[in-house]
Amino acid sequence: MKKICIIGLGYVGRPLAELFATKYDVVGFDTDTAKIEKIKADNPPFLCTDNPEEIAGCNFYIIAVPTPVDKNYCPDLKPLLKATETVGKILKQGDFVIYESTVYPGVTEDECVPVLENVSGKKLNIDFFVGYSPERINPGDKVNTTENIVKITSGSSSFALEIIDSLYNSVLKNGTYKAPTIKVAEAAKIIENCQRDVNIAFMNEIAKIFNAAGIDTQEVIKAASTKWNFLKFSPGLVGGHCISVDPYYLIQQAKVYGVLPRVMTAARQLNDGMGSYVAENVITKMNKKGILIKGADILILGFSFKENCPDIRNTKVIDIYHTLYEYDTFIDVVDPIAEKDCSIRILNEIPNGKKYDAIILAVPHKEFLSINVENLRKELCVVADVKGVWEKEEVDFRL
């Protein structure tokens, strides 16, 4: 009988636990007691615990804990290795440990397996097996959900691959792709996100050029998109937990092998600078219109890292906020759906009757698309649109 334990019940782990619970006995484990209580209150279809003893009876351990970077942008494998240690302590003959966290190629076999072996005293492919099956979910996306996405699977032996692959296949709607090795699966996941980062960086670069040249970037992209092989990416802020973090994992690995990752590094720098670029442009436009900057009232619409998603982790809207704050402006940040546990005050609604010297559509949640800007602007006002969703004629600046 398969009994599955999902370790780390966050954006990835919780939907995964729910999906596996449609077919199997599932226990969800997380070290965050408050989160466990919150999930329990929703009556989930799986058991939920912060007690490692309660997961000892499982035979599949799927690890979906964070893989952040430290303050020097180096991979921080501590949560992953801690979770691995937890599993190592309860590992039994014949168990499977599958990693879903995003890592650079080699982490599963070269970093995690030694911990599993040391802590458990057991041997890989004799006593237990490992696999890597990266998560591809896209926060806020209602189409590409956990059960709909084609999933890459891999295993420490051909036997492990078959078992792991059939486990995922039993709950997925669109099947799996069997990678030949664990390192290929790890590398595939990381380049999916690095590729997006680089492509968006190119769009941000051309947006800067065309903005300086007085050409509307959205119109350029629309025209270029009529070519069959043009890749339609958009300029914008790159925040969140994945695309703005994962490239550092591959950048770090490249350096270990003496390869200078010029393109990925430049992309990261460019994308990280877009928040202050937007804010500086708004200030310049206000100045040109004769709006007094010091003490100006500015409205920022949207705070989460992307549209129609509450996740505020690593949001780059904060860079817009901080840059504008340096100019002694008064800023209202309004986001009806964003998580509110943050150092900045986030309002659910635009204050009634208030008028602004500048309005910035930073994150185009669906709630904002029908807003009538005319009712919010002072006579002199700068309107900016970071994602190019408002008409060109309605805005003073857009990417």
Ligand SMILES: NC(=O)c1ccc[n+]([C@@H]2O[C@H](COP(=O)([O-])OP(=O)(O)OC[C@H]3O[C@@H](n4cnc5c(N)ncnc54)[C@H](O)[C@@H]3O)[C@@H](O)[C@H]2O)c1
């Ligand atoms: N969020 C996404 O859209 C997404 C998409 C694809 C891949 N990923 C990757 O999946 C992984 C998880 O991301 P997430 O967004 O779900 O993170 P998250 O922060 O939402 O959730 C991770 C959970 O793991 C828990 N945790 C931390 N250390 C633990 C430990 N030692 N034992 C048990 N639980 C522990 C945390 O308390 C948290 O609840 C990361 O590697 C991320 O890069 C995320």
